[in-house]
Amino acid sequence: MSKFRKEFGTVNPTLIRAISEVSLSRRSVMKLLSAGAVMSTGLIGFPEMSVAAENPVKGGKLRAAMSNGSALDTLDPARSNNSADYTRQYMFYSCLLDLDKHNAVQPALAETWSSDDNITWHFNLRKGVQFHDGKPLTSDDVVFSLNRHKDPAVGSNVFKLVEQMKTIRAVDTHQVEIVLAQPNADLPPMLACPQFFILQEGTKTFTKAIGTGPFVCKEFTPGMRTVGVKNPNYFKPGLPHLDEVELLGITDDNARINGLMSGDLMIVSSISAASANRLKTTEQFGVLESKSGMYTDLILRADMKPGNNADFVLAMKSLQPREMMVKTALQGYGDIANDTPFTPWNPYYRKDLPPRPIDIDKAKYHVKKAGMTGATVELVTMPGIQASVEASLMIQQIARGAGLNFNLRRVPNDGYWSTHWTKDAVGYGSINPRPTIDMLLSQFYLANASNNECHWNNPQFDQLVVAARGESDQARRKQMYGDIQEMIYNQSGTLIPCFVSMIDGYSKKLKGLESWPSGMVMGYRFHEFAWLSA
Template sequence: MGKFDKDSGAVNPALTRMITEGSLSRRSLMKLLSAGAAMSSGLMGFPQVGFAAENPVKGGKLRAAMSNASATDTLDPAKSNNSGDYTRQYMFYNGLTELDKNLAAKPALAESIESTDGITWQIKLRKGVTFHDGKPLTAKDVIYSLSRHKDPAVASNAFKLADQFKTFTAVNDNEVQLVLSSANFDVPYMLATPPFLIVQDGTKDFTKGIGTGPYVCKEFSPGTRSVGTRNPNYFKPGLPHLDEVELLGVTDQAARVNGMMSGDLHIVSTLSAADCKRIKATSDFGVLESKSGMYTNLIVRTDVKPGSNEDFVLAMKYLQPREMLVKTVLQGYGDVSNDTPVPPWHPLYNADLKPRPLDPEKAKFHIQKAGMTGATVEIITTPNIEGSNEGGQLIQQVSRNTGINFKVRRVPYDGYWSTHWTKDPVGYGSINPRPTLDMLFSQFYMSSAPNNESGWKNDQFDQLVVTARGERDQAKRKQMYGDMQKLIYDHCGTIIPTFISSTDGYSKKVKGVEAWPSGMMMGYRFHEFAWLSA
């Protein structure tokens, strides 16, 4: 991939060098393409081609590495909060529904899920599904899995979302009636997400990973690795293809890439732009780019100084070198954002909210208005949150004549989420894609949201979130979500300069992988579909 097609004729060697060295800008590349230079699809910004035409090979052991690893690694869906957890849990569990590569919600453990009013939902379970220990899946397992998120003692990350669940009733062994406190037509999407994976009734010890998923848990060592062997009784015909998957946690980026290129690993998550360039220069490895709603955001707490002053927040929004971040830091693997968490390709995107330009003069005006000329502000950054170190440094550079002195303090990634995230007055966060805007807004933007990153509270916003859930008319819904984005754009302290494409590296011996917008590594489910060529 990334080479010219054989039929495209002679190629200018200087041009080839520019492409392999990455010195060709995206704009120049687009000009080249429109001029008719034929290229294969592996070049920057183009979707990876799937391998559906080839017949999968059964068997083999695949070794993969995720960028997350810590003592808090978990097999409890209620506690999952990073891509490593999600990927591991999808090996062992299934949801009632699942998202496909077009972000559509499809039946999984549920054969059907229906509602006429958005409040009362009838969930019919697929018959004949068994857990890894042989027990059949029943309505009791579903009710236990969903209701535990409502128990404060569980401390579920989906506590706020589960707030909507009013009652659960087992109609019979294969049917559950779920009643919500108010209408929400996004329920099939919500139930496809990692927190709502189905566990066995009464499970308290999650170290065994007993689920219905494609792999049976052979080993789970938090902070190190998880091993799964093929589930011979998996309910999906023909899946999975592999005999065994070993999922390692490798936080060191260079170690992941080197491990793949030396043949020790088959597929790795979270590449840097430099890694992508290096991999593209080889013939044995590929880059899987998925356009996504993933973003790194600068969090300015609005409930403490200096963020409690709206003019300071606005100044920070005018100090975002958005295009520069996409072009240099992300090397084109991303899109410019307007500080709302809705990507430009999303059907509910409010296109009237233009990304604010980098404008140090306007920033200076708002800094003066905030009475902060001469002040010193510390920005906390960390490695492993893509673009945070560079973002902090760029803000420091572009703000030199604005009257404010920014100091960038790098802290270790280990412990960052518990010690720094949402606790520092100005620091960085990183949010994985969510399948619906309701989930995104409910978890990160509502006044009562468990992860309200900037401490922003807005009654009008809260009311709109709840009202939009029960609105079936798509035009009205779009208007409501547009209004919510406007409130975030104008008043919120989370600053989102860019969306980041997820980029994973893989050996070309790995087949069956393709880009999914629901998250890295095929929506964290590559192991269900991947196979190794002989």
């Protein structure tokens, strides 16, 4: 605590007592921060993962709620960009391949796949699969589904990823050949991502969904609800267990928790740490925590002031309250990050990059060098991004010691992603996990990526990412990814202070839930595997 006093001055006695007792709720954190206090508490232990050992019960209906919901809700996989879209679409569609609870690639619509050079790939489709309207699945459906991402008029969120695919053709009715422009050893896990759901050839409208998934679309009302009924012809034997699922979008955390505890909802996604701790005090409800690569990031646009000043960026890297975000705002449901999207458990993670604790003197040096001493910077955030509001308040206080002032602007959840994300000079983002590091780099860091958050442009970096993607020698690939991390660490304006655990709340009447690293609520697929106890 003496070190804290030295850096930040006198610490509120109430704060010291709360820290020693590890008793801060999120509301307490916000209250103390608003009063001008800066804090660090002890870690709270992680909840046990729920793993079912019972025999599944067939039948039943349930209602679930995701934290996203708006008029932009979609059934078009190419336009999906949030957890609610993914969860909704997993009800109705299937991919060529699946990711299991260990993030390993498994057969789905494709039974087998192969490549001798990581350039030419062959996928052999499962026979006997039917769309919800009875039409048999063929290679033409796969070719259509993948090729439509290449059409600029579609506005696909994976447009740049599909540019890797030079040709996509049907070899016969049940074999598809994909030839890449450059080698990519990670093509199979990429095709297991929800944007690559397989549609019926010729699909143009998305008021309803006709897929091969575990449920048939009964109703879809953007911003309100989605209803699916069991697909009796689902190609996976014995699944799903439920007869009907109703999926709602409820953006308010308290409303989701209240709906769960009242019995109106059986599972809710993306709850706060405070809500998780509240549920843990009950016997009827459980908490499902999934460690993953999901992160909250602070975005400094590299193509406008002040993010185009390298010294301002370096100053901000030294002002990130990483440990405080994990211990207080996340209440332990997260892990400290080091400004790169590589998690500490990633096999390519570079451990020798020095961690960046708060360093007021270093920040002050770079603020002065940037000519920004006494300057005021607007920082935009919104409550729906985990830990971002608390972090912005912490930064506001800490930065004063470095001669930098922040004007905080909180905006509503609704419209944030279309109006503010990647558009404000300084603001927050939140990125869901991807199955491979190449997908993250390709979608959020390459100069031509559609979601290049900070608009960073480094040709050497881009060349290295493409080279690493096709490298089969693991030692060489690890070296390349090490160099990539160092470049992000030193130069990128996308600052990642922490990785956020995905936390879902559920009624213990709902069985079969497990932690999956690919996404919240069992990789967005709880409805395929869960069942209601008798």
